[in-house]
Amino acid sequence: MLWGSPQRRRGHPKRIEALHGLGGESKRRRCAINEIWEGIKQAALLLWHLDPEVMHIVAVSLRVSGTALLLSAAIGIPLGAWLGFSRFVGRRLVVALLYTGMGLPPVVVGLFVYLLLSQSGPLGSLNAAWIPRLFTVGAMVVAQVIISFPLVAGFTMAAVKGVDPSLRQQLISLGATEWQATLAVLREARFGVIVSVIAGFGSIISEVGAVMLVGGNIEGSTRVLTTAIVLETRRGNFSLAIALALILLSLSFLSNILMLRLQGKTA
């Protein structure tokens, strides 16, 4: 198995030596290029052999970020649409809070969720079945939803606001119910709504701070691509880290292609 070989666990001492040694600038650059090349080859091999450990990590990544994205879209799209359509006292405050949420540092979210879910935390101490435990996939999903739903809501709100408000009134005058008119306007704003989902996905598939804190990077359980990259880089397994990074980038690329298809011809 490629993943567990002793050579890989030890890293590549010669290359590390070369990186930090007295080889000079050009030698270091050559070594870095070699690492990238090795990484590409290794990524191909890992994928070709369907390395079970790598496949597990990819599956956990997709499961965590996919579930979090679905939940974020379920919360964020209606919230964004509502903020885009409605006028109420305190709307500006809600929007300001949402914009703040769009820039939340993942590690801060991780810390917050960690404290909430820890045994002595306000939620963790309840020991209720519906509250996910720390260092589980559930806890990682909670953290990622908090990171991505403000992005989905914020961009959806902007997209809905970009549609001429008269359209809604015109559809209502054609006999549409409020709900039907809302759906039609969302459909008109679909380009922006899909961008909101893409932004939400990008923010969570690539984040490391929150999943590291609340997931714990446990092998075979909560290890995802980003935390595995951190681990392998620390171990000096640069080729493997690069291989995982390339898999992560490819996943992100493929998901975005999929979502762009949803935008249809407008994209």
Added chain:
Amino acid sequence: MSDWVYMGEGLRVTYGRRTVLRVDELTVRAGNLLGIVGPSGAGKSTLLRVLALLEPPTEGVLYFGGSSEPVRWPPPLDVRRRVTMVFQRPLLLSDSVFRNVAYGLRARGSDNVRPRVEQALEMVGLAHMAHAAAHTLSGGELQRVALARALVLEPDVLLLDEPTANLDPYNVSVIEEALKRLRHHNHTTIVLVTHNVFQARRLADRVMFLLDGECVEAADAETFFESPKDPRTRAFVRGEMVY
């Protein structure tokens, strides 16, 4: 159905401190075409939005469809669906012409959508453009699609806000012919807002003149154009009003 469709008493619409509409008395008879004329900013579109049941008057009561009860706000869906409005600047969905015209029928869950849409497009002379994308239409075609998507619903009341503004004579005549056919075949009540006195003269049974949000004069078309009582109406009809 009773002989009137709208009756309004003491209608006022105020935005902030500004009163944009003051109509003390309003009656629209069933099957009639009421022309609302006046210069830009006279409150014509505001009155039309109130009649479309899209906006409540700030003050006053409005009765609709012969009911002895004033209109409740927001109006119930079945009441609202008896009225359809064509806006001055129509916005279409980024979809085909067919689907745009079918929108109101599909919102109602109606049957026989295809033949009805085709008939409506026929009325405005756009049967051949059913599958064209909405964004490829010219201004005149867009306005005709907007009329078709209202006609297809066969509403009791059709409200039109400057439906022929900025259109060439051909498009104007297509729309006016469609309105005439609608009146004769369906006996639809029509309220037509226009700043074009000649159009009002060609089409209207009754004319109301709005100026600065106030109803200056309302009379049968013949009286309105031949012997207007108010000197301001006289000036407007003769094209002498400077505004």
